[in-house]
Amino acid sequence: MTKQLVNIIRIPILYNILDEIKHLFSFNICCYENPKNFLAKVKGIDIKNSILILSNNHDSLLIKDTFKNDILILDVLPLKLEKILDKINTTLIKQTYFSQSNLNIKGYELDFNSKHISYLNKKLKLTEKEIEIILFLNKEKNSQNISILEKEIWGYASKLETHTVETHIYRLRKKFKENFNDDNFIINFDKGYKI
Structure with a gap:
């Protein structure tokens, strides 16, 4: 920041x-x-x-x-x-x-003081990591691969196979699908993820 x-x-x-x-x-x-x-x-x-x-x-x-x-x-x-x-x-x-009270991301209002994202009177509670992922992907113009996300969000660059990033993004995408019926908030590309 x-x-x-x-x-x-x-x-x-x-x-x-x-x-x-x-x-x-x-x-x-x-x-x-x-x-x-x-x-x-x-x-x-x-x-x-x-x-x-x-x-x-x-x-x-x-x-x-x-x-x-x-x-x-x-x-x-x-x-x-x-x-x-x-x-x-x-x-x-x-x-x-x-x-930090209201940040507009793709039509959603992110309030990271209360750790909520909302759209059309629906609210979704987010974790600290989910907010970090959203903020990082939102500021980047290009899709971000797993190793960059590991380094930027978790602070480590690992050569070991890990599913931490995929698991967090899978859960976050699932939350958006269930709460807002939105499959395209975080888009999965061959080379990584993008908002």
Whole structure:
């Protein structure tokens, strides 16, 4: 999964402090001198997995129409670093939760917070591995063979014959057939599987 990004505008001291300890974070950080530099840099780029930290409301007004993500305004400084990190982490967690609430895959709504996939008022409970398989196959354009699935989903590359992948996919396809009458959610090709 791509790391979330924290964009900091007009607060270089905060960026410098966070940059010193960035190895402790599960997010990346960027710094911009002003809102115009930020907007020029992100123009045409998908930045849905990010938040923005500003020093004042005026900058927020300049960016709000272009930047649809979460904006933190630190207009009451100084703040303890602990409080700033709490605000950043809370915002990132909230953003992750909402981004995972509804993912559309082939007309189905996948909510991997509740581990359900639904279609036309029918819901199907999924396991963690089933979600991983669906997400992996969904992001790949080409069919994926068993050894790639073993490596990417289970984390091992085995030369031994194993039926783990086939068994999981067989069960998942069976669930879709029984619950949604869909034989084509995961398609079986000679060279592997595809959504």
